[in-house]
Amino acid sequence: MTALAEIRDLRKEYRLGFSAHAPVLKALDGIDLDIRKGESLGLVGESGSGKSTLGRCLVGLQTQSSGRIRFDGIDSASADRGQRRVLRRRMQLIFQDPYSALNPRMTVGATLGEHLCVQRFGSRAQIRTRIVEVLELCGLSAAHAARYPHEMSGGQRQRVVIARAISTAPDFIVADEPVSALDVSTRAQIINLLRHLQSTLSLTSLFISHDLAVVAHTCQRIAVMYLGRIVELAPRDDLFRTPLHPYTRALLSAVPIPDPVIERGRTRLILKGEPPDPTLMAQGCGFHPRCPQATERCRMEAPAFRRLQPGHSVACHHAETPDRSEIS
Secondary structure, three states, X not given: OOEEEEEEEEEEEEEOOOOOOOOEEEEEXXXXXXXEOOOEEEEEOOOOOOHHHHHHHHHOOOOOOEEEEEEOOEEOOOOOHHHHHHHHHHEEEEOOOOOOOOOOOOOHHHHHHHHHHXXXXXXXXXXXXXXXXXXXXXXXXXXXXXXXXXXXXXXXHHHXXXXXXXXXXXXXXXXXOOOOOOOHHHHHHHHHHHHHHHHHHOOEEEEEEOOHHHHHHHOOEEEEEEOOEEEEEEEHHHHHHOOOOHHHHHHHHOOOOOOHHHHHHOOOOOOOOOOOOHHHOXXXXXXXXXXXXOOHHHHHOOOOOEEEEOOEEEOOOOOOOOOHHHOO
């Protein structure tokens, strides 16, 4: 499949202070990733692993420190003003918290209308028609356009955020943990809505989450991220059947199985300690302080991100001989 978005050696660094000697936090540390046309790629990992930073760099809300992002053949860093306007219209972001993503002093109609106006979607009549179209696509009615965010439930507000994202008819959506702020029943409705919109509108999406169960329901491929690096990338079924990285196995062991017999009988892999300080990253594998398989080589040499099976790549020295005694 053709790649819609190509990411090469992407790095994003933050200097934590104004001094030239202030520590540097590496939020993204050499990301290489292709997102194929029409697919939903899941991006999972602990909080602070760099997932949201990657999504924001992709849509242009943050500027990368180095590396390259190409969208449909256009380099975002070297694009001119006209190309950037087109890119902004073709790439949209669904925010995590629907309440903070909406202006409490603007009605839903005004919020959507402002977005379409900025993107020069069309005349006022065309914008009004489009507002009704996207609200109905997202399971709301034209009457919701007159409401303020505080007059709506959390699920309805998230539908408005999704409606704003698809209003410009984008090709690519970054969904940054779009269901984490919702209750379980509403979460299922929003996930089904996103799946329906992707198939109906032929969208390509990057679905960011810390919940592997949610990603398994929505994505065809899954990338696992740890401390600003991709440590494993595989088709969904391959990743769940044969996880090759110990961090991936730890994430999978934390996913509850809705069968009490299986749940009681399996062994959990509990990682020791907390992720290391990203400003003090030393040589070697970033996961080695918490890894049950770590060896001296892991402490001294950073593993290459390599392909071991068709479509399945991993950054681990011991991926060929995983210790499966950790999890039953």
